[in-house]
Amino acid sequence: MNMSWYLKYRPKNVSELGLTEVRETLEKLLGLAKWPHAFLLTGPRGLGKTSTARIIAQYVNCLQPKELGMPCGKCRNCQLFEAGQAVDVIEMDAASNRRIDDIRQLRSGVGLAPSQLKYKVYIIDEVHMLTTEAFNALLKTLEEPPEHVMFILATTELHKVPETIKSRCQVIQYRLATDDEMVQTLERVAKGEKLKVDKKDLYLVARRARGSFRDAIKLLEQVSQDGRVESRLVEKLRGYDELVKTMFDNLLDKKFDEVMDDLEILRKTGVSGEEVVFDFQSLLVDRISRLGTVEREELEYYQDLSRELLEISRDVREVASVFLSVKKMIINLYLKYQRTASQPVKEPRRAKVSERVVKPERIKKSQAEDKKAGEKKAAKPPEPLDNVRIDAEKLKQVWPGIITRSAEINHGLQAILRMGQLGGVKHGVVEIKVGYKLHKALLERAKIRNWLEAELARELGLKRVGLVAEVSDEIRQKQQKRKQEKSTEQDDRVAALLG
Numbered sequence: 001m002n003m004s005w006y007l008k009y010r011p012k013n014v015s016e017l018g019l020t021e022v023r024e025t026l027e028k029l030l031g032l033a034k035w036p037h038a039f040l041l042t043g044p045r046g047l048g049k050t051s052t053a054r055i056i057a058q059y060v061n062c063l064q065p066k067e068l069g070m071p072c073g074k075c076r077n078c079q080l081f082e083a084g085q086a087v088d089v090i091e092m093d094a095a096s097n098r099r100i101d102d103i104r105q106l107r108s109g110v111g112l113a114p115s116q117l118k119y120k121v122y123i124i125d126e127v128h129m130l131t132t133e134a135f136n137a138l139l140k141t142l143e144e145p146p147e148h149v150m151f152i153l154a155t156t157e158l159h160k161v162p163e164t165i166k167s168r169c170q171v172i173q174y175r176l177a178t179d180d181e182m183v184q185t186l187e188r189v190a191k192g193e194k195l196k197v198d199k200k201d202l203y204l205v206a207r208r209a210r211g212s213f214r215d216a217i218k219l220l221e222q223v224s225q226d227g228r229v230e231s232r233l234v235e236k237l238r239g240y241d242e243l244v245k246t247m248f249d250n251l252l253d254k255k256f257d258e259v260m261d262d263l264e265i266l267r268k269t270g271v272s273g274e275e276v277v278f279d280f281q282s283l284l285v286d287r288i289s290r291l292g293t294v295e296r297e298e299l300e301y302y303q304d305l306s307r308e309l310l311e312i313s314r315d316v317r318e319v320a321s322v323f324l325s326v327k328k329m330i331i332n333l334y335l336k337y338q339r340t341a342s343q344p345v346k347e348p349r350r351a352k353v354s355e356r357v358v359k360p361e362r363i364k365k366s367q368a369e370d371k372k373a374g375e376k377k378a379a380k381p382p383e384p385l386d387n388v389r390i391d392a393e394k395l396k397q398v399w400p401g402i403i404t405r406s407a408e409i410n411h412g413l414q415a416i417l418r419m420g421q422l423g424g425v426k427h428g429v430v431e432i433k434v435g436y437k438l439h440k441a442l443l444e445r446a447k448i449r450n451w452l453e454a455e456l457a458r459e460l461g462l463k464r465v466g467l468v469a470e471v472s473d474e475i476r477q478k479q480q481k482r483k484q485e486k487s488t489e490q491d492d493r494v495a496a497l498l499g
């Protein structure tokens with residue numbers, strides 16, 4: 001039978017549960033002379049809440065437990081259980097049985113003695129989904145539970161469970177697993193599969209699973225083949241790990257252009273954008289927790305980054321492309337902080353101006369406008385306008401004026417246009433050469449491009465003019481050289497001041 005490893009290696013007893021405190025709490029509770037009649041298991045998905053519920057249900061019914069928290073697996077009750085024929089263990093999903101009638105039905109069953117086992121065990125998953133009436137009905141049962149009944153409630157959203165219910169349950173809190181805990185579980189799986197694998201590779205898998213046993217086991221299964229871990233696939237994981245870390249460092253250094261390039265590489269390798277956002281978030285948390293004193297400007301940047309990431313992760317399910325959202329985020333940060341690759345010089349005054357210009361409301365508004373205009377429009381090259389003839393000389397004359405006015409749209413745009421250069425003119429389309437992909441992306445945003453096209457058309461006295469941005473290595477080199485000169489010049493000035 002081809003069963004997924006996750007199902008095959010579901011914990012079968014308390015000692016196989018991955019989270020240390022959950023294991024310890026359960027050992028304590030199950031060792032009591034009188035067991036709690038209601039449990040409430042709460043925490044994120046993929047951490048073994050359902051497995052725990054089943055272990056408890058089997059353990060309390062086992063006729064000869066091997067040891068504390070370990071059902072024998074052989075007695076009549078265990079056999080019924082393992083064959084999926086234990087009719088006294090009732091599993092229900094509150095997401096689909098959330099109405100009062102469902103709970104009434106449950107209550108009428110509660111009164112009846114178990115038909116085979118010692119205990120009737122009700123496992124109610126996603127219990128926060130119950131309606132208020134259903135909760136009230138459940139509460140009555142929890143207040144006076146018959147001796148032969150046990151409730152095991154599970155939820156991912158504890159705050160939605162009424163206090164009255166919580167207070168009558170033994171609450172067990174699940175948290176994301178540590179890398180060590182996940183590696184322990186992975187070792188159990190590897191042993192079961194007779195898998196040849198290095199411990200450091202297990203750690204790599206664990207890190208990628210971000211605290212979820214389920215994801216870790218699934219990932220291990222994915223990178224394994226014929227009894228061994230495929231080094232090619234593990235290399236890929238390692239490659240991803242390193243690339244994301246580099247990207248994050250570049251993001252903190254405000255080397256937006258490089259982040260943009262790497263993002264494209266990641267997208268092409270088929271990594272999900274959601275994953276990248278999550279990893280950025282955890283790297284940021286890690287970085288902030290190790291932060292010493294930091295300049296105000298830096299702190300503000302961290303806060304902005306964190307806010308942007310949070311916003312993306314909230315909408316992850318709704319947006320068509322998370323990658324696109326991440327790119328927008330980088331552009332937003334770029335516009336606000338305006339420093340490109342290899343530009344280490346801080347310009348506080350200019351930063352202030354940009355803060356004034358690019359307020360969060362404006363970013364939001366322009367994002368909304370972009371959405372309205374449609375992402376595709378921004379990315380699509382302009383159609384050739386065959387019947388339009390642009391006078392190249394006239395274009396050269398009007399261009400500086402457009403650059404000056406572009407500051408009204410935003411200062412980032414003006415800086416980009418200044419650093420760039422007019423390219424050729426063809427079929428009514430004006431080409432602008434820029435040094436970086438990020439600049440190209442910015443010029444091609446619907447709002448910016450529409451403005452530039454309208455300005456060009458007006459100035460040139462034409463009905464319509466198209467615009468296209470191209471990345472040119474030559475321009476990039478020029479810009480880098482200029483920056484170096486600038487900073488040497490400044491160094492010289494500082495040196496002169498110091499005498």
Ligand SMILES: [Zn+2]
Nearest residue numbers: 062072075078
């Ligand atoms: Zn048993």
